[in-house]
Amino acid sequence: MAVALLALTVAPRASAQAPIGILSLGVRHSTLKNTARPMGELKSLVDSLDVQIAAAAKLGRTSEIRRLYAHAATVLARRPWTPEAEFASSLISRTDRQVADPARRWSMRVEQIYAPTIQLDRPLVARATLRQRAAGSPPSEPMAVVKQLGAFDGVPRDLRDTPFTLEADLHDVVDGSYVVAVELLDSARTLGTTTLSIVVRTGLEASIARLEAAAAKAPEPVRSDLLFPVDRLRNVNLNRIALGTFNPARDFAAAESLLVAANARKDPWSGRTGDLKQHYLLEAAAEVMPYRVYVPKGYTPAKPLPLIIALHGLGATEDSFFDQYGRRLPALAEERGYILAAPLGYRVDGGYGVALGGPSGDPAASRARALSEQDVMQVLQSVRSRYKVDDRRVYLMGHSMGAIGTWAIAAKTPSQWTALGVFSGFGLASTAKTIGGIPQFVVHGDADPTVPVGGSRVMVAALKSVGADVQYLEVPGGDHSNVVEPNFAAMFDFFDRHATRPIVKP
Structure with a gap:
């Protein structure tokens, strides 16, 4: 999963438009529990919340799941779950134009995703400001107020029934990224603040x-x-x-x-080489999908190059393997003469075809999983159509959700891949025979709080039982993410040693 996602160790401030997915919330919840290791009354409370989360998931009540996850995150951070905290986590902001042309008047809505239990005896007051983070400032530093958007009384107590609509004139706001913060008060008592990221573009x-x-x-x-x-x-x-x-x-x-x-x-x-962002139409979704590709500077169509398809972790995008992990992967692609391509996987939590969690029987989640897998395979096709790829040397790799997807996609398309690179994931042991003919480089930290190391241990054992060529590195004390970048070079070494696609029965 993405490093940025795993850094969220307390209940988030109410935020919005497209809120963090239920799957991502579940992963964060598991990581928090494994890190905090609650005991006594706290453990009993968290266990009770887990039972309620499971019950809500069966019924598809995602707003209730969000409330329960917020409750759990708050208490695991050793903070009190107060009526105000519950109210704050119910808030969400939405707009019809998250990228705003300042020539037009702009509006947003403050809503609630569930009904909190707090008792409110009078209408609320809202204070809205436009804020911006100074360039280079750390996330912990408060954002500067760029513009006061106003104070409003008579705000409804039930924002599910009657959302509060705010209009703003942005004609004097320069282009850039901003946050609209709306603080809600019951007289002098602050109930919570909801934030909405927007971009102003003339x-x-x-x-x-x-x-x-x-x-x-x-x-x-x-x-x-x-x-x-x-x-x-x-x-x-x-x-x-x-x-x-x-x-x-x-x-x-x-x-x-x-x-x-x-x-x-x-x-x-x-004739363009280097780090490029390209796109194609995913017809099944009727959406244009991005992917990032690195083409070595010495590339020429006269010489086919090996290709790596890299699958990001939960919450990340096609940019993560290029901009994170010390930017080591594209540097190695240049050094070793590989084309590197990273798909989005349709959504940041698409799962590459794997059902990783979330409400059971959710047709939207099932559709996203299918489209996520299609996106990977169509990026492979798109890169092949644009560049001369050595078809004997096509590799698949991933971290976390991407590692899980690597094992899953390889099991469905085993004849496509010359070798696999799997970091901090798990797979189905039942697929070992199907993918046992593909050489595999596997890395996992034995202190991983997000995807327990047992997932790789079981899969590697199953692969070795069918005679698979597996190089397994289990890092003592390694966590979910710090085992990845240090082992990229070893993965390339492994790929270099496996330069001919094995004969694999589909």
């Missing part, structure tokens, strides 16, 4: 119009490269995905930079 609607006009004339895959920020913005505004899944300033600028080549009917990627 000329947004004109940019959308230019990109859509150019895309209408462009062939695939350039059409998808042009439309990606437009399509992603639509899904953010529809509350389908979180704003953090793309960077509006970067992605609109990148799409605009392709306009000259696209209008001239030229391939904008011809």
Whole structure:
């Protein structure tokens, strides 16, 4: 799972638009329990909450699950679960335009995802501010107030029935990323603060119009490269995905930079190497999907190169293997002469086809899992169509959820892969015979609080029982994430030694 996700060790402040997924909350909950190791009354309370979470999950009551997880996170952090804390965790903010053109008046809503038990005898007061973090400042430092958006009385006590709507004039706000913070008070008593990230971008609607006009004339895959920020913005505004899944300033600028080549009917990627963000249309989802690819600087179509498909952990994106882990993976791809490609996997918690948790029988989750797996395989196809890939040397790797997905996808498509790299994951021992012909490099820390090391131990034992070529590194004292980057070079060494795809029966 993503390092940033695992750093969340207390109940989060109420935040919004597309809130953190139930699966991610469950992983954080397990990690907190394994780290805090509650005893006595605290353990009894957490066990009771676990029973209630399981009951709510069977009924698909996700808002109740969120309340219970917030309760558990608070007490595991040794903080009191007060009526005010419960009220605060019920709050959520939403808007129809999370990326705002300041030429238009902007609005947002403060809502609740469940009914808290707090007794409120009068209407509430809301204080709203626009805030921004200073460049380079640590997350612990308070954000500066850029603009007072107003104080409002008569706010309804039940925000599920009657959400509070706030309108703001942003014409004097410079382009950038901001947070709208709305504090709710019962007289002088602060009940909670809900925050909403927004991006202000001048000329947004004109940019959308230019990109859509150019895309209408462009062939695939350039059409998808042009439309990606437009399509992603639509899904953010529809509350389908979180704003953090793309960077509006970067992605609109990148799409605009392709306009000259696209209008001239030229391939904008011809001859480009290095770190690139590309896109394609996932037809089953009717969405444009991003993936990140590293092409070694010496690449030429005359010489096929080996390819690694890298699957990120829960809560991360296609950028994680490029921007995190010390940026070591793309550096090694350049050094060793590999093309490296990282898909999003449809959603940050897609699971690559694996049912990892969450409400049982949820059709939306089942659809996301299927699309996540499709995304991986279509990125493989897209990279092959754009670059000369050595088909004898195609590798699959992943960390955490990505490691789980690596073993699962390999079991469904064993003939596709030359070798696997698996970091801090688990698999189904029943698939060992299917993937036993694929050489595998496996790493796990024996102190992993998120995905217990037993998952790798069982899988490795099953693989060895069928004669698989497995190199297993179990790191004494290693946790969920610190075992990954230090062993990337060893994984490349393993891949280099396995340069011919084995014959595997599908």
